[in-house]
Structure formats: C-alpha cells, structure tokens
Amino acid sequence: MNPAVLVRKLGLALLAPLIAVVAAMIVTSGVLVVAGASIGDFWSVIFSAPSGRNWTNIVNQSSMIFLAALAASIGFRMNLFNIGIEGQYTLASYTAALVAGLALFPGKLNVLAALLIAMGVGGVWAGIAGILKVTRGVSEVISTIMLNAIAGGIVGYLISNYGEQFGQGRRTTPIPEGSSFDGWALFGDNSGEVWSLVLLAVLAGVGVSFLINRTRFGFDLRATGLNEDAAVASGVNVKKMVVVSMLLSGGIAGLIWMPALFNGADYYGPPFQRLLGFTGIAVALLGRNRPIGIFFGAVLFAWLSEQANPLSLIADISPSVVQITQGVVVLTVVIAYEVVRRWSASAEQRSLRNAEAST
C-alpha cells in the first residue's frame, strides 16, 4: 500500500470520531446554555491538565471500560447483541472474589485461579443466552437483559445471606495479602498506583485482535456478521459460532473488574463498580468494534468521567453533564461513520472507473 493511500485511509478512519466529538461538544454546550451554566468553566475544567492522581484513575478506569467494550465487540462483529455484559461481569466478579477469598491456592496462583473462574462464569452466563438462541430461537437481546436481572438478584441474595458483615453492608472474604498486586506509581508519588492487571486488558486486546483478524475462526465470525447467508453457504456452522462467540464475549466480560479486585478492592462488596457493562456497549459502538478504536473510546470516556468530578466544586455544574457528552458522542459517531462510509465508497467507485477505463 503506498503512503498516499495509507494517509487517506487513516484520515478517513479518524474523520468520523472527530466529527462526533465536535458535535458532542456543541450539543453539550447547548445544554449548558439552557441550564444557565458557564460553557467556558465547563470546558476549562474538562480540558484542564489532569493531575498525577487523575492520570492514574483514567488509566485504571480505561482498562475496565476497554475490557467491557472488547467483550461487547466480539458479539457485535457477528451481529450478536450481547447486552448482558453487566450481568456477566457482576456474577463473574462475585464468584471470582469469593473463590480468591477462600485462598485455595497459594500466592499469585490464587489470582490465576480466580481469573479462570471469572472467565468461566462470565462465559457460561453468556452461553445460556447463546444456547437459548440456537435451540429455541430466543433473541439474545431479550435473554441477556433478563439474565442481567437474574445475575443481580443471585449476587444480591448470596451476598446478603452468606457474605460477611462489614460496616453497614456485607462482603465476600477479602483476598489474602499474597494474592494482590502493588501496582505501579507511574504518575509520581502520592498519585495512586496504576493497577498491574491493566496489562490484562492489553493482553486481551491483542489476543482478540489476533483472533478476529488472523485466524480462520475470526474469519468465520466476521463473515457471519457481514452476511450470514453467505457464511452458511461457505460452510460456517452458524449455530456453533453463536454459542462460541457468546462464550468468548462472556469470558472477556468476566475479566472486567479483575484489575480492580487484585489491586486494592480486595473483596466484592458495596464499593463494587456497576454499569461498566453498559458503558462498554457504548464504547464498542464508538470504537467500531475494533480494539484500537475501543482503546481510544475507553480513554475518552474515562477522561470525561474523571475530569468531570471536580465540576460541582469548581463551576457548580453537575458532573452528570458529561454523560450527555458521552451519549451524544455515541449517537453522532454512528451517523458520522455512515457518512464517511458513503464518501469512501464513492471514492472507491471512482478509482474503479479509472481502472476499467484504462484496461
């Protein structure tokens, strides 16, 4: 591929998200005006240089959002809407924390066991929806939403009946000291630690990217997503693919909260961070289901959420306003991608005419 083509492709890839971000800024500003807040204050807080502690939080949050979006993207690549990431990682996080708390294995082996269990539980929970879909034709959208509710109920029941008392609430037994990581103080002293298991997100990203783009399984998965009928005619067993990708999607979902667990959270209890599953769906859309795109989307979302924290203090604006920004980004990016897609399609048509004319 020659450099000019590469630059154009890169430009096209960046154009849509850029349009989306700009549109989101305009809409957010509009909302601020209506609410009578200061636009200047808002954006200066959002775009102020993050402190070391802010940076740490952005990186840590990004890793969880990234894993959640990665999980969603696997399903999306074959038109499978796994809306149940929330339930999958809730159940997986609880189970993994419970098992790690039992300290069945010594030291870091305990972490590995917990990670495997988290992936297993997440996978099975998503797999239920997959099996319902291929055997009974139940839409995975409906079943995964239902499974979210059930997962929440089960975890709530178990924790309140079998969890140990801790302050006002209940929690799982904290993991043994030898099973947690220290993290790295990348952004200076007293700025908190970047979680060691952020690497897990990097690994998962590379792994999924390789699986989807370089393996036969990935080709079958993408083919199914692009044109299911053609995939069937080419010999893809779509039922098997549905179940396997749900297992995979759920398995990745199971990992979402693991970086937090082994870097200070220590137990499953009231501080557990919810709603990452839904954030992940939005970020997967924003990143076009590509690991690289998802990475930038996750950082953007983490940045916005983190930088919004001091809003009420400094500018007397509710931090929730950034949720509007986040929502609008996702909406506009869908439109912007389509516009750019049409534009590049007609560019391709043009180059085709040229090729035909010259033969």
Place this chain on the structure above:
Amino acid sequence: MSGNGIEVRGVTKRFPGVVANADVNITIRPATVHALIGENGAGKSTLMKILYGVQRPDEGTISIDGKPVSFSSPTDAIRAGIGMVFQHFMLADNLTVLENVVLGAERLYGIGDRAREEIERISDTYGFALEPDTLVEELGVGERQRVEILKVLYRGAQIIILDEPTAVLVPQEVDSLFANLRELRSSGHTLLFISHKLDEVLAIADDITVMRRGRTVGEADPATTTKRALAELMVGSELPSPQTEESTVTDTVLLSLVDVNLVDLRGRHLLRDINVSIHRGEILGIAGVEGNGQAELVESIMGMRKATGSITLAGQSLAEWGTRERREAGIGFIPEDRHRHGLLLDAPLWENRMLGHQTRAPSSRNGLIDQGATKADTERIVRDYDVRTPSVGTRARALSGGNQQKLIVGREMSGDPILLIASHPTRGVDVGAQAAIWDHIKRARREGLAVLLISADLDELIGLSDRIDVILRGELVGEFDPQDVTPQQLGTAMTGGRESA
C-alpha cells in the same frame, strides 16, 4: 389518438465518478411499442428512472406531446400520464387485486364499487382476465404482472414503461403479455419496452433504440434488422453462443440422488422423490419456473437444508456431512443470488476469495489466515478470469455484477472441484462476462467435472446441457435431450402442460 409521444434530447446524468447517461436521444412515436435495449450497465435503468421522475437529468430535455416537462418525483410523472411496471412486482400478497390496485390511489375512484367497476372495465378492455376480489397470493407470475399493468392504467397512464417484463415469464406467458401489449398499443397507449432479449424485441417492437455505455448508439427497424446486427450494436462485437462441443460424458456417476425428499414445517413437499445422477464430464440442466424447488434442490445438495433420502458424491454418502465437509470434498457452488449467498460485499476481494475455501490452502494454514498466499491467488483469479478491479483490496460491493460473478466463478473453479453447481450463472451479467462464464463452464465439463446447471435462460440451458430435467412443484417431471427440444416444449413442461417428450 396522438400526443403521447416522448422526445428525449441530450439527456446527461452524472453520478459521482461515472456518467450514467451521456447525450441520450430518443424519439418515441405515439401509440407504438418502442424497445430500449442494451447490456446491463448500458444506462437503461438510469434513463428509465429519469423518465419516471426518480432522478433528474443534469442536462437535456424531455418533452411529451411536444411540451417540455420536468419531473421532480414519480408523482409528477404519473400526473403527466407516465406509468411504470417494475421488474420486481410491488404487490401485497395478502391483499386482493382490488386492494392492491386502489392502494395509494384511493382518491381516483374511491375504494368501493366505483373502483371495482373501473378495474373490471380495464380488465375487459385489454383482455387481462383479472377478478377484483382474488387474493394476489393465488395468482401466477403472469397474472401478477397484469395486476401491475392494471395498476398503472388505473392511474391514468398513457405512456407505460416496462422494465424487463419478460424476465420472470415462461414463453407461453410472454406470448400472452405481448397480446396484452398489442391491445394497449391499438388503444393509443405508448409503450417503452426495456429488454435485452432480442427475439422478443424483434417480435413486439415498432422501433428499437440501442444503448451502450450510457449513450444511444443506434436505432433499428425491426422489420429489416437481424438479431446479430442488434447484438453487435449492443456490445460492439459478435454475439457469443452457448453451444457446447462434442460430448465428454463418461459412465462414472459422480453425483447421485436417490429418493430425495424435503418437507417444510407445514408438511408440504418442497422436493418430492428426486432421483437423478450426474456423470463425470456431464452437464445436467434443470429447467423450471422459479420457485419450483430449484433452490431447495441445490441447498439440499450443499447441506444447507436437511433432506431425506440419499445423496452420494463420488461414491461417498453425504448424509453425515455439513456444508463445510461437502465443499472440502470438491463441490464448487455458484449461487443463484450472489449478493445473498456468494459474497461479503463489504469485505475486500481477497477475503471473498476465502469464502467457502477458508479451511483450505491457500486461504489458511493450521487455522491461521494466510494473507500473502490468498492475495497472490486472488491476483491469479483476477488475471485469469478477467475481473476488472483496481486491486484485490477493493471491496466486492464496488464491482459490477459481471465482475463479481467472474470472481465467484474463478473462486469456485479453484481448489480442484469435482462437482460444480451453477445456479443462474449468467443472471444479471453483461454479454461479455456471459460468454466468459459459458467458456468456463464448458472447460469444467471438458476437465471431467460434473456440472449441475440451473437457469431461467432456456437458450443457455439448451446450449450448454447434455441432458435437461424439468422441475415442477418440487418434482422432476420430464427429461429432455437438448439436441431436439425447443424452448416452447420446455416451457410447456415447466408449466405442467404435458409430461416428457
């Protein structure tokens, strides 16, 4: 009656990067059947859309009855007395003829008795033989087409554009359509008949205009011109023929179907007691009106549907095998609907090369995609099968139908197939690609492949096949020798007129 003539002068229409119509000039005399012919992609559809107000020309004028007109929507065109009969019917199956006709035109004659009277009047005047209260789902293809024509007449059309109206009809139905068209002409209607079937054009048209590469390149008088002359105008070269050479049929049975049945959920037989075999080096043609089990037959052989009975390929039972194993065993498959079953439109050509071959070299090795080898092999297909594309990285969607089809044929002929299933292999491709595809099928036969050819083009079937079976309502109802069968005889068998020859 005069005054329904159309004058098209210097019409030009550009789309991003392509000129679809360039300086198009047509004079359509009132109360005539005017045929517009040309290959796919010659610009007929664009001109049609301009005449029907779907698109506006960038340059040029259109006048009706000497008065310049300008349409910004089909509503304007209908108001000016232009009606359009699309190739794909736009009818609601679960509504009656009356309801379908009235839908969207309720203001003309209401929805009750006045509308019914008007429909009956039109039907009687032109010999349509349609009952207002029949459900459309009970009608055959020819009758549905008459409903479409009735729809435009009901809306007061004096000028009717018919887009490839015979594409979906068997020869007998074509005859009755032509009888209807002659009635319409003698009552003063002007008809623009778009087609690329030259026999039909010569049979019905009063005037002929030929388009090529977006331009009107010539006019012909059907009384004096020949098919050959028309074809040469259309393509600028000689008309290819699908004639096969001497027989290469052997006695080795390659594919054999015994008592194959396929029943749908409601217990209806989609395929009933199919017994057929194809030998190495033989082309078996299947003739039939679309929807009589051809697709089901193909999908059963491919393992996409689970039929009962036995299917064996080179002595090996396929019963336990899925589609993938069957393809790996050497079945090449050119699907009837290439967009639906044959391509990933938004994927590059080289990825499309892998489709159906993803488990084999050069596509993959040890479960990993071999990009380098696949791209190299795609280059080979592009070269050998004359696929016009800037690169193998171009998305399949950007290619014309003919080039997409050539890629599919090239792909399916790769990987040493022993059986080639070709469903409507030349549908919607231009004459040049058609000739190339015929050559490839003939070559497959020479190389000892067994070929199952399904086609709606009876000339193609007769020209290529060693044997023709007729399929009707899921049953094979007669076998013909292509040496001495006419399209009319096949047409009779296809519609259940008379069994076997």
